[in-house]
Amino acid sequence: MWPALTILLLAGAVALHFWWRRRYALAQEEARRLERQTHYDAEAHQRALSQIQAQQDALFNSMTEGVLILDAAGRIQLANQALQKLTGTTDEIRGRTVLEAFRVPDLNDLVQRVGIERCVTGVEIEWSGLHSRCLQVNAAAIVSAELRPQGTILVFHDLTRLRQLENTRQEFVANVSHELRTPLSLIKGYVETLIDGAKDDPAVASRFLQTILKHADRLNYLIEDLLTLSRLESGASLNLQRVEIRPIAERVLEDLATHAREKAIFFNDAVPAGLVARADSDRLQQALFNLVDNGIKYGRQGGSVEVGARRVDEETVEVWVSDNGPGIPPESQDRIFERFYRVDRGRSREQGGTGLGLSIVKHIIQSHGGKVWVKSELGQGSTFFFTLVEKRE
16 A cells, blocks of 8 residues: 555656646746847837937937027037037037037027026027127027926027128118219209309300219119119029020120220120020120120220130030239129129229129129139239030930
8 A cells, every 4th residue: 555655646746846847837938938028128119219219310400490408407418410500510519518519608698598587589699610600599498397497498590691681781772872872962963053053154054964964874874783683683584595606796896896996995806606505695795795894994095805705515605705904903803793892983983883784794694504703913904704504404
């Protein structure tokens, strides 16, 4: 009986052993499964966080406005690409204060104000550096549900171009007012003198009326040039056709022949026959007229003016007008195509120019897709170049 009982107990122990081994193996497998699931969940969570971060970075970096986010201690937590471009920042600035990162006291003062006022808008800051900029900054405090300060967000908007346009507009209005006021004042003065009795002297009256006519023409030229500029700047359509350049140059030289003879200026037409470009014939003639007219006005007595052209490649034709006048100072060559800019104001007004001729040339050529420039040396004359570009489909 005992041997049988012993065998039975041993059999039970073996069965229990194998049962516990099975349970242990299952427990280990479940533990490994849970570990894998936990690892997978952690990876999924990390991927989700990375995706959210990537979306956030893409959102901030796609903004044209600069964005700067500070923590509660006033240290930078985020600066998007637009801000780095606006400020010219290339170094890593996270973890630094705005004063350490940008060295702009006005911006640091703004951050201090936000800490007190919670929201500050419309602050303009002159940002000096490689390229000076005018930035408008709107800032607000970030607070928790318990109204505890969590940080600051600042949004930067570039006003540089707007300020440049405003300055250009003010300068334009001032110049136009001056150019209009001068001949009007002279006309008014001569008319008042005639009314006061000068009209009774035929010789004086005739001389005064000639002067009045001269300044009335000057006003008319100015108004015509202003209207032309306005049409060009508003994108007036061009009648683009394949035109031969030499006949256009010949018409210009013929129209200005009388003016040239008054100063004994010799014309040289160096435009080859058969040279064709895609252009608006009337606008091209106007650009050449302005350049040749300037060559006559500011050239030397007994000098020369040359009109030439050549084909640069299949798409580009280069045209030039040169004179042997006094030349243009280097500091003026970059500004010579600005509206109302004059190298010698007194001489220009004496010659009757409006100060808009070269600006009109620039707009005409740019509307054709070309570019215009000048080469000049003092005492050696000037050559104005422009290109006509034909884009092929």
